[in-house]
Each structure stands twice: as structure tokens, then as C-alpha cells.
Amino acid sequence: MVVCCRLRWRRCWNDTANMNSATRLYLFNDTSARAAGAGLLADAWADRPEVQLIRLSSRGAFFLEPMVERDGLDGRVAWFNVAPEDLPSILSGTGGTPVQAIPFLANQTRYTFANFGETEPLALDEYQARGGLVGLEEAFRLTPDAIIEELRISQLRGRGGAAFPVWNKWKVAQQTKAREKFVVANADEGDAGTYCDRLILEGDPFRLLEGMLICARAIGANRAFVYCRQEYPAAAATLRAAIQKADDAELLELNGESFPIEVVEGAGSYVCGEETALLESLEGKRGVVRARPPYPAQVGLYGRPTIVSNVLTFATIPQILSRGGAWHASLGTEQSRGTIALQLGGRVKHPGLVEVPFGLSLRQILEEFGGGMAPGSRFKAVQVGGPLGSLFPSTGLDLPICYDAFAKAGAVLGHGGIVVYDHETDMVDLARHFMAFTADESCGKCTPCRIGSVRGREILERIQAGGGTIDDLALLGDLGETMKLASLCALGGRAPYPVLTAIEHFPVEFRSKLKT
């Protein structure tokens, strides 16, 4: 019903536009599209009477940005890497490519990111017209137990890094008796090389809010927070505007009471993405990791039961309710159900967002979607899972992208960041870079991480300066093992992986720098 009205409205709109002979041009509007030049185009064409500019959420095909689209007879037609002076050819309709014929997009399986490139981020009616809020309606029809059962069937695992079954956490929070309960969206997105949470916050914020509301309904929460990294000002602003719109539409209500959602900004600490450090930070304290158990689902924010989940996790939930848990479980592999949002970066030819079912190999992703290497670059290594993720050489690319295969290989998917390094990368410097990062970001609560990372950095600096010995490499190995085993959280526990995999796969580079 809503869809029909919407289409009719669209058609009228086009008629009016035609009458005015202004052509509707779609330009994308997230931080990266703007950084690539979409904002410049918008400024350059703002006063042109022959164009009507519509700013939509980005498609995530950033290598094509700034990209411009217009309506064609059979879907949209796109122009890539556009400069202001390309306007005449766009208006005359020459040289465009049908969006459906862009392999990077056409070969994806977009569910969570289905609206990207299609809707205006803050248009609640457009969100609804494309199936938004159906999951929430379903949640209101179901009992809290039945919602959690649907999540159990879906086999959804958290997308923030730890991949814990979502239903399980919700069950614990639901069953813990308390005067107050909280829902917290983790929008700290600290892993360098990841940006899918930012895309959701800037491009489809109602999907996050819907997921949070469903969670609140299931566990009986009274309030919610979104902890957003300070580096994402546009995301925080869009989300605040979306919350206001949702509130105006009387969506922020549960059991007849208002359900406030507040956006809180961080202050540049990586470890504040860890759920217990995040809660400390939300309370305004130093973001130091808490010992677990108790888990936040039992004792969380201000000591109350709290669900902390990643933005992408929440954004996946509306469709699990609208399409059913079994639908979600039918995608992906045995241990990894659903789709994964991979974020390609570094020296690939086609950096951007790729949503596909779990199970494709790293090679497929890098070649079919990544398009191979950027011009002038030869492949050296790929890192999956952010700054704590392992490095793979060219011989490691047949690994399927799913939790179990990665775990077996001693690696992690983390938040889905994939960064490709080329032949110019100095592996010793890269290893030093990783250890320096850990030393900078360690919260200091436990010794293996606090002291180990500083020692690790010093050893790597020594090797880099030509003063290292073979014993230093052995020492790095021992230090790494201690950090893996004895650290309180995954920052210290995972930090050795990129360093040790660099040494494992590129031993000659390290050896050649040693003192003879």
C-alpha cells in the first residue's frame, strides 16, 4: 500500500520535473563520497536550473566516486569519477553505465545494505516503503521469548568481532531481574580499515534504531545509548537527526512509555570499543577494561543488565524478524550464517563495501570484487580483521571467509576489514607500526599487554635500526605467546598476531635487517 503511494508520488514528481525540464541527478552523500568529490559536484551544480540534485546514501562503490546517477528506462544509469565539466554528457545521456551492469554491485547479495544508493538517509517514509519497520511490527506481535527464539533459529552471531551468539546474550539480559535495563549500540568502529558501521549511521540510521528497539522489546529495556567514535561527526549528526524524526513519528515508545535513545561521543581511545571499557567510558570514567564475569548482560551500565552490540548486528536484526530466522540461517555456511559486510581498503583496485554470504574465498573477494591490485602495485600481503588481524601472503588466499575456517587458521574476521599491502610495504616497519599502536592504545590494566607491547615496539625499533639480533626475533616470539595467553582482553591477546604472521611469512625481510 505504502509502496504504491510512493511510486505514484514518484511518477508525479517526475512529471513535474519534466515540465520544469530539470533532470534529477542522484549524488551520494557520505563522508567518503564527499571526500572523493561528491560535495564539490553538488556545489558546482547547485545553481544550475537544468538539474535537480538528490543526495542519497552511498552505494559503497567508492572507487567510482564521485559517481552520478540518473533515472533510465530500466533502472538507474551511472557516470563514474565525475568532474564538474562532465555535466553536459550526463545531461545528454551519453557514456553512462546501467547500475545493474556494474559487476562490483551486481554480484553482491545485499540485504543489510539493500537501501544504499536508493534512499535518502533521513526519509523515514522511504525507509518504510522499502520494508522498514516490518521487523519491529513483528516484534510487537511476538512475545519477548518468541523474539529471542527467532534469533536463536537465525544463528546470528555478533558482528563486532567476538562473534558471540546474539540470542544467548539477549536471553541472559532478559532473565536477569532489574529495575532498569539498557541497550547500547557499539558505534566505536575502532578497527582501522573498517567503515560499515559509519555507512549505516550515515546512510540508513533507521535500520539501527529499529534493531535497537527490537532488542529493547525482547529484554525489557528502558533506555538506549549509541556510543559513537569522535572521528565520526557526520555519523553522529545524522543519527541524532534520525532519532529526532523517529521520536516525532512516535516510534520511540515501548509499553506506553518513552524509550529515549542518546548518542554519546567518545574521545579517541581504541580500547573503548571493548564492551566493558565502553561502559566505563559511557559512565564518564577512564575507559579501562572490566574483568568478566560478570558479563554486561548481567551487570552492565551503572550495574544494570545491558546489551552491548555492534551497529551492524543491530542493523541485521529487523530483517531476521521480517523475513524469519530460518531465512537468515539459510544464508552462509554451517557456523557462519547470513551475510558479511567486507570493507576493502589499501592497495586494491576497487576499494569499497562488499556484502556477500559467508563462505567465499579471500581470493574471490580480492579478485572478483577488489578487481585485483591498484595500478602499479604488486600484491604482497592482505590483512583481515583490523589492526589485530593476521596477515596472509599470496599462498593463503584460498581460505573461505567464515568464522570457523578463520579460527582454525588462527585468524579472525573481526569487523570485516580487509587491507591489501603492495610490494613497496616494508614488513619490519609494518610490524613496528602494529606494536606501537598496541603500546599507545593499551588501557594498562594488565601487565602482558601494557609492558609487552612497549617491549615489542622497542625490539622492532632496534631491528629496524639495524641493531637487532636473531635472539630478538626469538624474544618477540616468546613475548607474543605470553601476550596471547595472559592478556585480559583481545587487544593484548590479539596484538601479537599481525606481528608474528609478518615474521612467519616474510622471514627474509626481518633476517636481512639483523646485525651479523
Added chain:
Amino acid sequence: MEQGPDMHEQVEKILLQVRIDPPNILKTLLAIQESFGHVPVDAIPEIAHRVGATTAQIAGVLSYYPDLRVTVPGRHVIRVCMGESCYANGCGRVLRELQNYLRADVGETTSGGKFTLDTMSCAGNCAVSPTVLIDRDLYGRVLPSQVETMLERYR
């Protein structure tokens, strides 16, 4: 902003405006930094009093978060992303160019107080990297050769 008796009045005013319930040290410090560009160390006792914490607790939070500053930054703050995608795409060369051009190291402010040079760990602009953030303006696909023109816009 100048640090003097005025500063204390200002701080007092902000503290009254941002009455946060329950009291929250980080939010309070961020609100003060928003107005002053930094958190004046002299203001710690007043802040402690207002949020019902000890001065040690305030100082602890202040030193913990990389984004909280106790010194006055330059008129413009340049932050070069050092995240892995930017690393792979040559942020090191961009940073070196900036260091040479500004004659300032990371964490330093140029003489005259125009620019402060800093690094950050990821701006989420990894697909359009390397990334440089100047105040609130974000630049992508930055080449070392573009540094000079990029800075010309800032007075």
C-alpha cells in the same frame, strides 16, 4: 581563550549549563574543551567540585583520552590518519611532507600558532585513503604533492 579570572567564570558557566545527570566526568571535560579548545588544568578543582569527584579522578580521565588536551592547540588542527588502509596507501609520505612543510613534528604547533600537527587512527574513510582531517574538513586520496594547496585555504 585566555586563562585568567575570566577563565574560571567561563568554566563555571559551562559547568552550570551542562549539568549532566548522573554526573559524568568525560562529558563535562568534552563540553569544556568544546568551548576552550582545551581543558585548562587550573579548572580541575572546580570541575571536581561540580561533578562530585576528586581532582585525581578528573586528572585521571583527562590524561586517559587522546582527544582531551590540556594545552592550547593551533588555530587549525591537522590530523593525518595512520590506520592500515592509509598506511598501505602512503600516509607516511604525506605525514613527512607535512612535517617538512610545517617544520613541526607530530604533537607540535607551528611557530605563530597556526597549525597543530597530529595523527589519528582511522577516520572510516579507508576506501578513499590516505586521509587528512583539518579541523572538520576531511580530505581523501591525498598526495604529498597536494599538501601545500590543501593548507592554503587556512588562515
